[in-house]
Amino acid sequence: MLVVRAEAAEREAETLREQLTSANKSLQLATQIQKAPDMEQALEVLSRSSLEVELSAKEREIVQLVEDVQRLQASLSKLRENSASQITQLEQQLSSKNSTLKQLEEKLQEQADYEEVKKELNILKSMEYGPSDGSTAQDASKPLEVLLLEKSRALQSESTSLRIGNSELSGESLPGAGRGSGPIRHVGWNRFLLGMLLEK
Numbered sequence: 795m796l797v798v799r800a801e802a803a804e805r806e807a808e809t810l811r812e813q814l815t816s817a818n819k820s821l822q823l824a825t826q827i828q829k830a831p832d833m834e835q836a837l838e839v840l841s842r843s844s845l846e847v848e849l850s851a852k853e854r855e856i857v858q859l860v861e862d863v864q865r866l867q868a869s870l871s872k873l874r875e876n877s878a879s880q881i882t883q884l885e886q887q888l889s890s891k892n893s894t895l896k897q898l899e900e901k902l903q904e905q906a907d908y909e910e911v912k913k914e915l916n917i918l919k920s921m922e923y924g925p926s927d928g929s930t931a932q933d934a935s936k937p938l939e940v941l942l943l944e945k946s947r948a949l950q951s952e953s954t955s956l957r958i959g960n961s962e963l964s965g966e967s968l969p970g971a972g973r974g975s976g977p978i979r980h981v982g983w984n985r986f987l988l989g990m991l992l993e994k
Contacts, residue, residue: 799859807852814845 803852803856803859807849807856810845810849810852814849817845
């Protein structure tokens with residue numbers, strides 16, 4: 795809007811300059827021919843003075859408009875710089891937020907995986923160490939690693955006892971079929987139990 799006004803004022807000033815030039819020429823021509831009456835000279839001087847004042851006012855208006863345009867351009871340039879800086883900062887903040895969000899998603903996924911593994915371990919614990927094994931509430935609260943270690947030690951102890959008993963029974967002399975039927979039957983049963991324990 796100011797640019798349009800400046801252009802219009804400049805055109806008007808140019809028109810006034812042309813009028814002033816024309817008036818000067820007319821004045822010179824009149825002076826060269828003959829001196830006009832005093833009233834005519836006074837009117838011509840007054841007209842010329844009025845044009846000069848109007849032209850000066852238009853020139854001042856043009857200067858003011860040019861200064862306004864320059865200030866607006868400087869403000870616009872500064873605004874663009876500030877906007878670019880703010881956009882850069884916002885992009886950096888967005889990148890940081892995205893990075894933080896990604897880390898949180900990874901942690902959440904790790905937590906979900908941990909909960910899934912924990913759930914599977916609890917299921918395994920309940921299957922391996924349920925009421926059928928004579929477990930107590932205190933046993934249920936123990937970590938799975940401790941229960942596995944205790945179970946392994948118990949199986950090793952039972953296996954050792956069965957092996958010792960098996961060795962003692964197999965080492966005895968069996969003079970008669972009637973007397974030997976008992977130990978032989980116990981040896982087979984012990985071996986069966988040992989096999990069942992080892993399968994666990």
